[in-house]
Amino acid sequence: xxxxxxxxxxxxxxxxxxxxxxxxxxxxxxxxxxxxxxxxxxxxxxxxxxxxxxxxxxxxxxxxxxxxxxxxxxxxxxxxxxxxxxxxxxxxxxxxxxxxxxxxxxxxxxxxxxxxxxxxxxxxxxxxxxxxxxxxxxxxxxxxxxxxxxxxxxxxxxxxxxxxxxxxxxxxxxxxxxxxxxxxxxxxxxxxxxxxxxxxxxxxxxxxxxxxxxxxxxxxxxxxxxxxxxxxxxxxxxxxxxxxxxxxxxx
Amino acid sequence: xxxxxxxxxxxxxxxxxxxxxxxxxxxxxxxxxxxxxxxxxxxxxxxxxxxxxxxxxxxxxxxxxxxxxxxxxxxxxxxxxxxxxxxxxxxxxxxxxxxxxxxxxxxxxxxxxxxxxxxxxxxxxxxxxxxxxxxxxxxxxxxxxxxxxxxxxxxxxxxxxxxxxxxxxxxxxxxxxxxxxxxxxxxxxxxxxxxxxxxxxxxxxx
Numbered sequence: 001x002x003x004x005x006x007x008x009x010x011x012x013x014x015x016x017x018x019x020x021x022x023x024x025x026x027x028x029x030x031x032x033x034x035x036x037x038x039x040x041x042x043x044x045x046x047x048x049x050x051x052x053x054x055x056x057x058x059x060x061x062x063x064x065x066x067x068x069x070x071x072x073x074x075x076x077x078x079x080x081x082x083x084x085x086x087x088x089x090x091x092x093x094x095x096x097x098x099x100x101x102x103x104x105x106x107x108x109x110x111x112x113x114x115x116x117x118x119x120x121x122x123x124x125x126x127x128x129x130x131x132x133x134x135x136x137x138x139x140x141x142x143x144x145x146x147x148x149x150x151x152x153x154x155x156x157x158x159x160x161x162x163x164x165x166x167x168x169x170x171x172x173x174x175x176x177x178x179x180x181x182x183x184x185x186x187x188x189x190x191x192x193x194x195x196x197x198x199x200x201x202x203x204x205x206x207x208x209x210x211x212x213x214x215x216x217x218x219x220x221x222x223x224x225x226x227x228x229x230x231x232x233x234x235x236x237x238x239x240x241x242x243x244x245x246x247x248x249x250x251x
Numbered sequence: 252x253x254x255x256x257x258x259x260x261x262x263x264x265x266x267x268x269x270x271x272x273x274x275x276x277x278x279x280x281x282x283x284x285x286x287x288x289x290x291x292x293x294x295x296x297x298x299x300x301x302x303x304x305x306x307x308x309x310x311x312x313x314x315x316x317x318x319x320x321x322x323x324x325x326x327x328x329x330x331x332x333x334x335x336x337x338x339x340x341x342x343x344x345x346x347x348x349x350x351x352x353x354x355x356x357x358x359x360x361x362x363x364x365x366x367x368x369x370x371x372x373x374x375x376x377x378x379x380x381x382x383x384x385x386x387x388x389x390x391x392x393x394x395x396x397x398x399x400x401x402x403x404x405x406x407x408x409x410x411x412x413x414x415x416x417x418x419x420x421x422x423x424x425x426x427x428x429x430x431x432x433x434x435x436x437x438x439x440x441x442x443x444x445x446x447x448x449x450x451x452x453x454x455x456x457x
Contacts, residue, residue, distance in 0.1 A: 002368040003376050003396065040444075045376060070266045072273070076398060076442045093298065096265030098400065098442060120261060121300045121332070121343075123372040123400045166372045166402075195363065197370040218365055220375060250376045250396045 003248045004214045005221030006238055007046040008039040008228055009201050012062060012081070013053055019226045021177040023130070023145030026052065029229050033068050039228065040073040042235035045250055047077045048169065048223055050101065050128070052144045054082025063095040070096030078169070080128050081144075085112070086119050093120065101169055103128040104142040107149050107156070110163055117164030127165040129153055131186055132173040138186060145173045153186075154193050167197045169223065175203025177226050182209055184216060191218035199223050205232060207241040214247045254278040254455060255290035257317065257333075259307045261299040267330065270441040274452050284316035292455055293320060296441075297332025301341030301357065301403070304332055305349060314350070321352050324432050328454045334428070334435030335405055343403055352433055354408035360401070361420030369419060372402040377417040377426075377438070385429050387453045388414060395446050397438035399426065404437060 010032045011018050017035055020026035029035070036047045047069065051062050062079050069077055079092045080101025089100045100120075106112050106127060116125045130145045131138035131153045138153035149156075157168055170190045172183035182203045191198040197220035200213060205227045213222050227233040239249045254271055256278045258264045264280060271278045271294070279290065295317070297304060308314040321327050329337045340356040341347045349357070363369035376396040381388060399417070404424045407413060415427025415436075426437035434454060440447030 004368065005375050067265065070269045074266070074270060074273075074441060074444055074448055076400070076439070090261070093261075094265060096269060098266070098298075098439070118300070119303065120298060121402070123374060123402060124298055166400075167374055195365075195371055197372075197374050218368065220368060220370060 001248045002220070003250045004242065005045045005199070006235060006249065007048050007199060007221050007223040008036065008044045009048045009050070009223040009225040010036055011225065012049055012051050012065065017229065018052060019177055019229060022173055023176055032065060035229060036069055036073060039235060040075060043239060043251070044075060044235050045221070046075055047073060048101070049077065049079050051081025063091055066092065066095035066097045078126055080126070086115060089116050089120060093124065099124050099126045099167070101126040101128045103130060106160065107140065107142050107151065110159070113160055113163040113165055122164045122166040125165050126167045126169050127157070127160045128169045128171065129157060129190070130171050130173055133183070141173060145176070154189060157190060157194055161194045161196055165196060167199065168194065169199045169201065172202030178203050179205035179226060179232070181205060182213060184212065187213055187217040187219050197221070201225065207233070207238060210238055211242060211245055211247065214242065252292065252455070253288065253290040254292045254294070255284070255286065256280050257284055257293065257295045257313065258282050259297070259299070259304055259313070261303065261307065264296060266441045267294060267296040270448055270451050271455070274448065274455065276455055282313065283311045284313045284320060286316070286320070289320065289325065291326060292457070293317070293325065293327045295327065295329045295333035295336065297330060297336065299332055301332065301335060301343040301349070302345060302347040304336060305341070305347055308336070318350060318352070321350070321433060326432050326454070326457055327434065329435040330441070331401060331437060331439055334437055335403060337433060337435055338405055341403070353412070353428060353430060353435070355406050357403050357405050359403050360424070361422045363420055372400065373419060374400045379426065380416045380423065381414070382416055383414045385414060386457060387429060387434055387450065389453050390449050391446065397440070397443040397447060399438045401437060405435070
């Protein structure tokens with residue numbers, strides 16, 4: 001059995017760690033590197049940095065943060081927000097990140113996925129899916145949860161898998177920042193529809209949320225944001241809780 | 252001692268460089284491996300696809316220089332794709348010859364078992380199985396976890412050089428080799444926390 005990955009999700013605006021509710025009304029929480037370093041010390045399996053406004057303003061502000069972070073954080077770091085082409089992706093990888101995350105640009109120009117995959121190998125290419133519930137299905141959003149794309153999440157995910165992504169980072173817009181628990185149905189639906197690893201994020205607030213995601217879906221990992229930033233959850237507590245209940249994690 | 256890191260301009264040089272710096276060594280970064288003073292330790296990191304990496308290596312003389320360096324019995328560590336490039340043959344997208352300093356080929360992963368939380372590409376932490384202890388593995392033990400990101404893995408012609416393996420699908424796949432001066436890790440020691448840093452340090456102290 002592969003261990004469930006526990007990721008720390010750090011949303012960034014400018015140089016600050018921020019968090020909003022349902023991708024809106026963001027509040028500043030602190031310096032992202034300080035939080036990420038603490039998570040590394042506490043045993044996090046991966047760090048995810050997502051720039052909340054990079055797509056919107058067509059800029060990338062995460063290279064410096066990545067360079068700083070990889071000096072003392074020796075677990076994988078994935079970076080997303082504003083990756084528009086091979087050059088952007090190369091800058092991200094050269095700054096020490098392990099994987100690049102794409103959403104908006106991939107929806108606007110799906111061949112970006114195959115281009116990136118061809119250039120760097122699919123294992124470097126993560127698709128971020130910002131999913132909003134629509135009855136019994138979900139719609140994929142772009143521009144950090146702002147704009148509806150008209151794409152069905154599952155169909156888009158399958159297509160992106162064919163185009164060459166190596167992993168999907170699925171966020172529930174409805175649950176994001178709410179601390180009301182994850183969208184279990186979204187976790188189940190996405191993780192069972194593709195062969196690539198699926199990371200689920202949005203709303204995770206309790207140890208039991210994580211345990212349920214581990215046992216009721218095929219997700220490869222869970223990404224936790226606000227609950228870690230606000231110290232409602234601690235990485236070592238999460239891991240011992242899961243180990244005690246028979247879920248394999250890296251300790 | 253002198254540590255060099257080969258930069259093929261398509262991979263995560265920075266994190267490997269930072270891990271070496273963190274351990275107290277100052278590496279030189281080289282794109283063509285044309286050394287004025289030969290290093291004592293060369294690291295070949297790697298992210299990217301096999302044929303693109305080989306084409307890059309052949310475009311600027313790095314191919315000949317690396318081969319020359321290894322053939323003089325100097326120490327080399329290949330990481331991830333860097334390990335795969337040491338082999339005779341890659342099969343990613345198309346057949347492509349590698350450096351050929353280790354006999355064997357690079358093949359795609361067996362079918363993942365989804366109920367075991369396996370996927371292809373294989374991304375995430377896996378437990379190691381120590382097949383053969385040696386100096387570079389000092390301190391590493393069975394079930395320690397390392398970070399893997401790959402779709403292909405190495406099949407050495409000689410099983411005796413396999414130092415580490417992990418379970419994937421119905422197979423026990425090779426994730427570490429050592430043959431004389433040549434060492435390879437399929438996983439990313441620079442992304443595997445303290446366990447990985449320790450392995451890099453072991454290599455640098457060889």
